[in-house]
Amino acid sequence: MTGRTTLVGIMGYPIRHSLSPLMHNAAFEALGLDCRYIPLEVKPRQVRSALNALRRLGFRGFNVTIPHKRRILSFLDRLTPEARFIGAVNTVEIRNGRLIGHNTDxxxxxxxxxxxxxxxxxxxxxxxxxxxxxxxxxxxxxxxxxxxxxxxxxxxxxxxxxxxxxxxxxxxxxxxxxxxxxxxxxxxxxxxxxxxxxxxxxxxxxxxxxxxxxxxxxxxxxxxxxxxxxxxxxxxxxxxxxxxxxxxGLGMLVHQGALAFEIWTGRRPPIEIMQEALFLSRAD
Ligand SMILES: NC(=O)c1ccc[n+]([C@@H]2O[C@H](COP(=O)([O-])OP(=O)(O)OC[C@H]3O[C@@H](n4cnc5c(N)ncnc54)[C@H](OP(=O)(O)O)[C@@H]3O)[C@@H](O)[C@H]2O)c1
Incomplete structure (x- = not known):
């Protein structure tokens, strides 16, 4: 990582069990992108301050998981029609300091x-x-x-x-x-x-x-x-x-993540690499 590395991550509580960092970091590496995906353990009462921090630290975006998928709605600047209908967000894009809520499920x-x-x-x-x-x-x-x-x-x-x-x-x-x-x-x-x-x-x-x-x-x-x-x-x-x-459900896990990858990087995600990372982690 350098000062120029683009950061994304996953916000949840607890978060240690998440397989998403493995899947996304394998994809960044495969495409030679200077990006890192970081697990972000955030307690429910810390959501607002965590969002301010991520915005100021220049994160490109992050995934959202249990228990924040609904709670986060009220802190976002804009929602896609999908996210609004579903009433939950699993992916946030940070664009010009604004937080845009997506749902890729x-x-x-x-x-x-x-x-x-x-x-x-x-x-x-x-x-x-x-x-x-x-x-x-x-x-x-x-x-x-x-x-x-x-x-x-x-x-x-x-x-x-x-x-x-x-x-x-x-x-x-x-x-x-x-x-x-x-x-x-x-x-x-x-x-x-x-x-x-x-x-x-x-x-x-x-x-x-x-x-x-x-x-x-x-x-x-x-x-x-x-x-x-x-x-x-x-x-x-x-x-x-x-x-x-x-x-x-593993295929959906890969594809909802791949869609988030696309939102943050504008690049076509290497699906097979992401699948392989998940399957290898499960073989441990
Ligand atoms: N593969 C993927 O990528 C992916 C993505 C998202 C979610 N998921 C999985 O999808 C599942 C649901 O997630 P969610 O986010 O929709 O959770 P959620 O909003 O908490 O909804 C849980 C659903 O399960 C029902 N339920 C829970 N326990 C039940 C029981 N004992 N008998 C019958 N129904 C029961 C609930 O019914 P009530 O309304 O009656 O409580 C509700 O419909 C989870 O297993 C999650 O891991 C997988």
Whole structure:
């Protein structure tokens, strides 16, 4: 590093577990860019002062993770339409001292989906499990990509209904609906879907049960899990058992990061290098 090195990073609390520094620094090195990506451990009550510091220190931008993705909104100068709809920011760009909030999760999901399946979402009937930040990003992107329908099921029905209300304001062509979080409704919803997407955090803990069993899934379906740790979740195991196409969350992790890389550097990210950095770290 020199006085001229461009700095970016990731703000969260805790942050030591994050794989993003590895992925981004490998990409900078591969392209010969004089940039460094730094983990920034910031407690919730320190967000405002941390933002002032990053701005003054000349950071080009940073990623935002738990627990700041929503809290940070009120400190930013501008939001992209995606970030405004989703109501959360995962990437900040600092341009002329102004803080611009982006959310790359939806596009990251879609790029990973297309890469893994060779398919698009155009005309597809999608069922999204969950209604938090990640679900909002995926729902928003699905309508942009021309999905025929988006159904949302969430443990808290009110949250799913809120997402559906917001989607209806944005789209006329895509049929949107809400489902209650019951076995019967989920089984019915899965029966109607071409693509099933888990955007809840269920699957992260080793004791989590599968959200759906293989007997309700079909071989012609695509089942995506946004959870990336473990890479093969109980839901994906059930999807494979049913003969469905199973897509894990690691691809989305790479692509949402690659989009942030593009925002900060204006360069095409070396996706394979980023993927390799993640896979190698997981082999440790
Ligand atoms: N692969 C990637 O790059 C990527 C990117 C972003 C997020 N993610 C993953 O996506 C998941 C969701 O993230 P988020 O940011 O959307 O979190 P969030 O805003 O906190 O939302 C969590 C969601 O999970 C649901 N949920 C939690 N525990 C549940 C349970 N026991 N049973 C049923 N539903 C439950 C919540 O339902 P309620 O509303 O009822 O509480 C809510 O819909 C996480 O696992 C995260 O790691 C992955």
């Amino acid at each position: 939806g596009r990251g999901f879609y790029r990973a989906f297309a890469e893994a399946t060779g398919r698009s979402l155009r005309g597809k009937r999608t069922l999204i499990l969950g209604a938090g930040g990640a679900a909002r990003a995926v729902a928003f992107q699905s309508t942009l990509e021309g999905a025929a329908s988006v159904a949302v099921a969430n443990r808290s029905l009110a949250r799913a209904a809120g997402l559906i209300r917001d989607l209806r304001r944005r789209t006329r062509r895509c049929a949107v609906s809400v489902l209650p979080w019951t076995d019967a409704a989920l089984t019915w919803g899965v029966g109607q879907a071409d693509v099933v997407i888990n955007a809840t955090s269920v699957g992260m803990s080793p004791t989590d049960p599968p959200l759906l069993l293989s007997r309700v899934l079909r071989p012609d379906q695509i089942v995506c899990d946004l959870v990336y740790q473990p890479p093969i979740t109980p839901l994906l195991r059930e999807a494979r058992r049913a003969g469905a196409t199973a897509v894990g």
